[in-house]
Amino acid sequence: xxxxxxxxxxxxxxxxxxxxxxxxxRVGTLSLPKRRPIDTPNFIGVTARGAIPHxxxxxxxxxxxxxxxxxxxxxxMETTRKKTSPPLLEMNSExxxxxxxxxxxxxHMFTVLGARRHPAINSPIGNAKDSISIFxxxxxxxxxxxxYRQCVSKARPDVVIPLADMxxxxxxxxxxxxxRTNVTSSKRQLRMVERTEDWLAEFxxxxxxxxxxxxxxxxAPLLPVSYATQWEYFNQLxxxxxxxxxxxxxxxxxxxxxxxxxxPLVSLPRLSLDYTxxxxxxxxxxxxxxxxxxxxxxxxxxxxxxxLSFTFPPPSNSSAGIRPLGINMWSPEHEVAVKPLVExxxxxxxxxHHRAFLHHLLNAKEMLGWTLLQVHNYQxxxxxxxxxxxxxSADPPAFEKGCDDFTKVYDSELPTGTGTRxxxxxxxxxxxxxxDKINRPAWEKYGTESDPALAGEMAGLAVxxxxxxxxxxxxxxxxxxxxxxxxxxxxxxx
Amino acid sequence: xxxLLTLANITEEGVRFLSPHDGTPMLLTPEHSISLxxxxxxxxxxxxxxxxxxxxxxHKRMREAMERSVRWLDRCIAAHKNPDTQNLFCIxxxxxxxxxxxxxxxxxxxxxxxxxxxxxxxxxxxxDDFCRVVKTCTELLPxxxxxxxxxxxxxxxxVVSVALGADxxxxxxxxxxxxxGSAITKHGVIKIKSSEYANDFGPIExxxxxxxxxxxxxxxxxxxxxxxHNVAKETIAAHLLTIHNVWYQLNLMKEARDAIIADEYxxxxxxxxxxxxxxxxxxxxxxxxxxxxxxVDLLSDSNI
Numbered sequence: 001x002x003x004x005x006x007x008x009x010x011x012x013x014x015x016x017x018x019x020x021x022x023x024x025x026r027v028g029t030l031s032l033p034k035r036r037p038i039d040t041p042n043f044i045g046v047t048a049r050g051a052i053p054h055x056x057x058x059x060x061x062x063x064x065x066x067x068x069x070x071x072x073x074x075x076x077m078e079t080t081r082k083k084t085s086p087p088l089l090e091m092n093s094e095x096x097x098x099x100x101x102x103x104x105x106x107x108h109m110f111t112v113l114g115a116r117r118h119p120a121i122n123s124p125i126g127n128a129k130d131s132i133s134i135f136x137x138x139x140x141x142x143x144x145x146x147x148y149r150q151c152v153s154k155a156r157p158d159v160v161i162p163l164a165d166m167x168x169x170x171x172x173x174x175x176x177x178x179x180r181t182n183v184t185s186s187k188r189q190l191r192m193v194e195r196t197e198d199w200l201a202e203f204x205x206x207x208x209x210x211x212x213x214x215x216x217x218x219x220a221p222l223l224p225v226s227y228a229t230q231w232e233y234f235n236q237l238x239x240x241x242x243x244x245x246x247x248x249x250x251x252x253x254x255x256x257x258x259x260x261x262x263x264p265l266v267s268l269p270r271l272s273l274d275y276t277x278x279x280x281x282x283x284x285x286x287x288x289x290x291x292x293x294x295x296x297x298x299x300x301x302x303x304x305x306x307x308l309s310f311t312f313p314p315p316s317n318s319s320a321g322i323r324p325l326g327i328n329m330w331s332p333e334h335e336v337a338v339k340p341l342v343e344x345x346x347x348x349x350x351x352x353h354h355r356a357f358l359h360h361l362l363n364a365k366e367m368l369g370w371t372l373l374q375v376h377n378y379q380x381x382x383x384x385x386x387x388x389x390x391x392x393s394a395d396p397p398a399f400e401k402g403c404d405d406f407t408k409v410y411d412s413e414l415p416t417g418t419g420t421r422x423x424x425x426x427x428x429x430x431x432x433x434x435x436d437k438i439n440r441p442a443w444e445k446y447g448t449e450s451d452p453a454l455a456g457e458m459a460g461l462a463v464x465x466x467x468x469x470x471x472x473x474x475x476x477x478x479x480x481x482x483x484x485x486x487x488x489x490x491x492x493x494x
Numbered sequence: 495x496x497x498l499l500t501l502a503n504i505t506e507e508g509v510r511f512l513s514p515h516d517g518t519p520m521l522l523t524p525e526h527s528i529s530l531x532x533x534x535x536x537x538x539x540x541x542x543x544x545x546x547x548x549x550x551x552x553h554k555r556m557r558e559a560m561e562r563s564v565r566w567l568d569r570c571i572a573a574h575k576n577p578d579t580q581n582l583f584c585i586x587x588x589x590x591x592x593x594x595x596x597x598x599x600x601x602x603x604x605x606x607x608x609x610x611x612x613x614x615x616x617x618x619x620x621x622d623d624f625c626r627v628v629k630t631c632t633e634l635l636p637x638x639x640x641x642x643x644x645x646x647x648x649x650x651x652x653v654v655s656v657a658l659g660a661d662x663x664x665x666x667x668x669x670x671x672x673x674x675g676s677a678i679t680k681h682g683v684i685k686i687k688s689s690e691y692a693n694d695f696g697p698i699e700x701x702x703x704x705x706x707x708x709x710x711x712x713x714x715x716x717x718x719x720x721x722x723h724n725v726a727k728e729t730i731a732a733h734l735l736t737i738h739n740v741w742y743q744l745n746l747m748k749e750a751r752d753a754i755i756a757d758e759y760x761x762x763x764x765x766x767x768x769x770x771x772x773x774x775x776x777x778x779x780x781x782x783x784x785x786x787x788x789x790v791d792l793l794s795d796s797n798i
Contacts, residue, residue: 049723051730056737057714058705076723082689087719090693102723104714137727367729425727 011217011246012040012269012291016393023259023266023289025399027392030067030269030291032158032217036108038067040269040291041392042385043282045069045378046118046299048428050076050103052378053299054370061106063348063375065382068110068158070273070294071099072117073151075427077143078136089154097156112219113157114249115148118273119296121427122168129195132163137427145199157216161249161273162203164221165195189225193233196223200237204244217246219271224252231258238262249273256288278414279310279325279384283403286388295381297414302373304417305330305362307341308380312387313402314409324411327355329373330419334359347379348372362419370422504544506562524569528582532575538609541570543585548619556589563587564601571605583642585613590623592630599634609640612660616645621780624651625658629787632659649678649746653766654781656750657759657788668743672735675725677718678742680769686718686735687725694718698734704741706734760790767792 011033017026031037045052045066052060052069060066076088093101099111116134123133123140131144145163152160167188200220220237223230237245242264250256253274259266272290276282277297285293301308306326315323327334327341340350341358349358349372361369391398420439502511508523524542531539543566544559546552567584574582584602588594602610612631615624628643635641640661646652647665655663668678675687679699684691686698695717697707709715716734724731753762763785767777774793782792 049728050720051724051728054729054733056730056733057716058712080689082692087693087695087723091695091717091719093695101715102717102720104716104720367732370729371733422729427727 012267014267023256025286025289025392026291027389028269028291032068032110034107035110035158036067038292039389041286041293041388042067042291043293043295043381044112044271046294046296047071047103048075048117048299050105052374054302054367054374054422055378057104057106059371059375061108064378066109066378068112068292069105070112070114070118071103071157072120073113073115073148073155074117074120074134074136074141074143076102076155077134077141077151078138079141080138086151089151099155099157110158112159112161112271113152113155113216114161114273115143115163116166116168117427118294119275120168126167127165127195130199132165135427137425145202149203152216159219159246159271160216161219161221161271163196163199164223164249164251165192165199166224166251167192186229189229192223192225193230196221197233197236200241204241218244219247219249219269220245221249221251222255224274227255227258230255231261234259234262234265238264242268247271250290253285253288253290256290259289278412279312279410280407280412282384283312283388283406286399287403293385298377298381299374301326301414302370302377303421305369305373305419305421306377306415306417307358307373308377308414309342310380310384310406310410312384312406313391313398314406316405322411323409325414328415328417329355329358329369330362330417331359341376342380345376345379345383347376349376350379365420367422504559504562506565508542524566525573528570528573529575532580535576536580538581538583539574540583540611541567541585541607543567543587543613545587545614546589548589548614548617548623550589553591556591557594560587560589560594560598564598567602567605567607571607581608583607583609583611585611585644586631587614588627589614590619590627592626595627595630596634599631603634603636607639609642610635611642611644613644615643616647616665621651621778622783625654625780625784625787628655628658628660629784635659647743649743649766650770650778650781652743652746653750653763654784656747656754657763657785657790659788668739669736672739673732675721675731675735677721677735678739680742680766682770686721686731689722691718691722694722698738699742702738702742703745704738706738763790764792764795 011031012028013031014026014028017024017028025041028040029037030040030042045060045064045068047053047069050071051057052064052066055064060069076086079086088098088102091098091102096107099105099113100107103111105111115132121135123135125133125140125142127133128142130146131142134141134143143163148163203218204215220241223233227234245265245268247269248265249271251273253272256270269291270289271292271294272285273294274285275296276285276293282293282295305328307329308326310323310325329341334355337355337359339354341355342350345351353372358369358372361372387402388399391402423439502509504510508521508526510519510521512518513520522542527542528539541563543563545563546556546559550556563585570582574580584605584607586595586598586602588596588598612628615627632641641659642662642664643655643660644663645665646655646660646663647667652663671678671683676683676685677698679702698704698716698718698721699707702708705712706714706716714734721731721734750759750762753759767781771777777792785792
């Protein structure tokens, strides 16, 4: 018995698209087997080591509207002397599938498995004829196409992106999320296309033991090179694989307009794994016809202590000047601000807490601060996409005008946070020799930072400040509790 | 005022210390402390006390701290603006000297606060000294007031302190140890960070009812392997173990209450220690001694 081919056209319904056979923004519904359908355009969460950073799976299910997550296989592949096989592949979970079960992903959400993190760390080793280089928490490793295929059949994600031969550029700063694959050599570009073609063909070959295992839905990678370089690959996708594909994974949205030359591919759902540093770039992706975005700046912006504050369509009164895209919650102006992060936001953080508490949590380095920011920022993005869908469905469509207004109303860049971030691990960011530390050390040897006056005062040898001028620190503060409350926890004598 | 601040200078007026934030000198008096707690509005507020490390050999200073804590209690009671809505707890001091503790109990009980805390413990003293002090105090405290032993958190300490007559506790340990990658189970603490759990697809603790360990509706079905996978890497591992550890501690106290109501607390204690130690010879001596003092002999099977 042959299992029915997964068909992207059956699981993806286009409700409203562009006129004619062009490629552009469209409204649809993606329904993966056993998972809750999601309306598109939409976005999915990007995980680190199988988890949305700072959010436990119950909070992802209850406090976010996420319909799916992107998971990188390289996050699970580290091996040590004692642990020779990745635990994910050792797990037996018949009913819900090892990947879902291992990561405790809520059952209504679908999983998209790719080989590398998004954004990925550049490997100095490079890819080979039959393998790519992946970066695990214990170092770089080789992952062959065959090994990848076996991992996929064991882990059983809902959607898989076959291997693509790509090079990632090294970032210069930690906050930079826009990492382009700046491959300039045309020879290298051609090789990327050829290898990806071969690997995709191998991916669809029957497995060596001849068993008929139902593959997950396959989203074929479109490479970050020009259309002129990869049009033959597109032809191959169209002619040989279009019935086997359920969607496309787009690594550079600039190739999307040329999809119109390949009719059978047009109706497939498009997942963007291109980088976005601002919501404006997300809008541009939707304009070019992306159905599902992976908002690569989102986790980083929460780590930086920023609460996103934009909406789509943007507020109409443009007299308020250029609006910021987010609020720096580290800023001392929030110290006593007993108001939601964003007025009217319906997220858990905005309805249950206020800015002052969040500011306090960040200052106290309590992990809950980042949790609340993640809850808020994911909600802002969900509302943003709901706004995009509504404007596309409206009659007449209001999307284009909304995009124009958005550019006029909002700042062109996200604010950068001013405080310390959660500790970064090697798989988040690879520093190079001579780089400064991301965060200042939390404590130092006492007294090395020599302020002789302060040290003297502590030792009772010197008197400085008001006391030196004959003023005593008031023994009983001359303020009542209400006043102290306004000023902060305890009075500071100046 | 616990002297976690090494640079604090305590005088009769209050505690002078350098702000941990910016190093500026600050002064906290009993009045100021109560005024702040009145504004914060918590249900239970604590007096400002003068605390020494229990193990301090300075007997004179210890007595000074105890007597000062009593005087500060009077100032706190006088400054307390909301006695009808907020409950001021005194804090019994006196180090490891049972005579001094008795004296402090007598003085503080006379001031009739709604609840009584036993302070200054959990500072590195020997466990039998700790039990001796708790027992000395609880014997002198009135029946119908909550007795709060401050800073106590290991499961063994909780169940023994309950046997000695304590009612409530607070501790950072369950959540802090979670952040370090350890899970509390009824068979003892396990370090999930250890590589032996890398391929362990069981729940953090078999039979546990917390959100992490249960499956199905409301349960996450978290495996030890997944926690191990993220310990010391993603904050989620700390979150998951915190959920589990807090549930464990709350459930332990619930089981203790149920056992007391069913008049089966000695049997509960036997079972508790049997779950952790397979051999009675390994039972901690201090716990055996302390419980013997209140009529529970862990080493015999007679009073199950």
